[in-house]
Amino acid sequence: MRSARVLAQTWKAVSESAAEFSTRAGKERKVAVLGAAGGIGQPLSLLMKMNPQVSQLSLYDVAGTRGVGADVSHINSRAQAKGFEGPDQLADALKGCDLVIIPAGVPRKPGMTRDDLFKINAGIVKGLVEACGKHCPGAILNIISNPVNSTVPIAAEALRKMGVYDKRKLMGVTTLDVVRAKTFYAEKLGLDVSQVDVPVVGGHAGITILPLFSQATPTMPSSTPADVIDALTKRTQDGGTEVVEAKAGKGSATLSMAYAAALFADACLRGMNGATATECTYVESEVTDLPFFATKVKLGTEGVETIHPIGSMSDYEKEAFAAMKPELAASIEKGFKFVREN
Numbered sequence: 192m193r194s195a196r197v198l199a200q201t202w203k204a205v206s207e208s209a210a211e212f213s214t215r216a217g218k219e220r221k222v223a224v225l226g227a228a229g230g231i232g233q234p235l236s237l238l239m240k241m242n243p244q245v246s247q248l249s250l251y252d253v254a255g256t257r258g259v260g261a262d263v264s265h266i267n268s269r270a271q272a273k274g275f276e277g278p279d280q281l282a283d284a285l286k287g288c289d290l291v292i293i294p295a296g297v298p299r300k301p302g303m304t305r306d307d308l309f310k311i312n313a314g315i316v317k318g319l320v321e322a323c324g325k326h327c328p329g330a331i332l333n334i335i336s337n338p339v340n341s342t343v344p345i346a347a348e349a350l351r352k353m354g355v356y357d358k359r360k361l362m363g364v365t366t367l368d369v370v371r372a373k374t375f376y377a378e379k380l381g382l383d384v385s386q387v388d389v390p391v392v393g394g395h396a397g398i399t400i401l402p403l404f405s406q407a408t409p410t411m412p413s414s415t416p417a418d419v420i421d422a423l424t425k426r427t428q429d430g431g432t433e434v435v436e437a438k439a440g441k442g443s444a445t446l447s448m449a450y451a452a453a454l455f456a457d458a459c460l461r462g463m464n465g466a467t468a469t470e471c472t473y474v475e476s477e478v479t480d481l482p483f484f485a486t487k488v489k490l491g492t493e494g495v496e497t498i499h500p501i502g503s504m505s506d507y508e509k510e511a512f513a514a515m516k517p518e519l520a521a522s523i524e525k526g527f528k529f530v531r532e533n
């Protein structure tokens with residue numbers, strides 16, 4: 192009992208006031224994790240089992256989810272967790288879902304770019320998203336599988352082809368970039384990280400990741416040297432590579448990613464349940480001339496409610512924004528082309 196209470200309180204503290212929380216925790220919400228037996232999938236399954244907004248939790252993978260499902264299901268929290276294994280069980284995993292989180296696919300090894308994963312992950316994401324379009328067409332989809340800059344456009348086109356695309360319900364998860372930017376900024380300036388916010392816009396690969404330290408809270412001192420801002424920006428952009436190299440062939444970020452995905456999913460559920468939630472996320476957007484772009488987005492009962500503009504940028508950020516556009520445009524087009532041809 193005590194541990195369940197502590198976990199519930201943790202989520203409450205992370206996300207909202209006690210009164211709001213107790214109202215919404217009672218709503219029935221079914222969530223699926225696709226790729227649940229993987230490096231991200233396992234800790235993410237644990238964190239979603241701890242989220243009291245979840246009433247049913249489907250843990251799907253091509254293999255290994257009988258064990259993960261049995262294991263997680265013994266935790267004494269609200270969600271009824273169940274493992275689903277192999278394509279024959281995918282429909283049952285998805286039926287009735289409100290939110291589907293997709294970390295299925297291969298991760299990077301040292302020396303690879305995220306785009307190098309396209310060959311394998313494009314088909315995996317397309318197949319899983321088509322299953323969502325068929326079995327839970329109204330669900331909100333959180334795409335984690337890389338390259339996010341292309342897998343989200345793939346998901347959009349696949350759903351559009353099926354006639355079930357709703358742009359409010361498709362989001363690329365870029366929360367880890369925000370988590371990193373907050374951590375590195377707080378460390379560098381000696382701040383309490385719980386009081387820090389840093390918006391991150393663009394996409395989720397290298398120079399397409401643009402942390403806006405000029406908009407950080409608390410405000411960056413005007414005396415901050417340019418080389419400090421440049422180093423913070425580059426460390427945020429290369430955060431994924433830092434982990435890939437440290438893991439030396441054993442994959443990429445899993446624990447920090449599961450944390451970030453759980454925060455983002457919690458925000459989606461809060462929005463769905465009528466609370467206020469705003470997060471940076473990569474969505475279909477008219478904020479720039481690119482069809483997909485991450486900025487702060489207000490999440491509501493139907494998913495994306497308001498897409499906020501980029502806001503004012505420093506000259507350094509304006510330059511970085513201009514520099515990322517061709518790469519992001521090419522990654523989006525690559526995703527569209529894949530669906531046209533497959």
Ligand SMILES: NC(=O)C1=CN([C@@H]2O[C@H](COP(=O)(O)OP(=O)(O)OC[C@H]3O[C@@H](n4cnc5c(N)ncnc54)[C@H](O)[C@@H]3O)[C@@H](O)[C@H]2O)C=CC1
Pocket residue numbers: 225226227228229230231232251252253254294295296297298299308312315318319334335336337338339364365366367368395442443444445448
């Ligand atoms: N958006 C982001 O910020 C981040 C994205 N990622 C990406 O997340 C993905 C997963 O990473 P990890 O969990 O570390 O990899 P992993 O290899 O440990 O796990 C992936 C899981 O996906 C499963 N899978 C493969 N094909 C599937 C299918 N058709 N249906 C269901 N499950 C399937 C595998 O069986 C495996 O259990 C990678 O593409 C990685 O690049 C990783 C970190 C951050």
Ligand SMILES: O=C([O-])CC(=O)C(=O)O
Pocket residue numbers: 298299305337367430431432434435443444
């Ligand atoms: O770097 C990778 O391959 C995984 C990822 O997207 C991240 O950690 O941001």
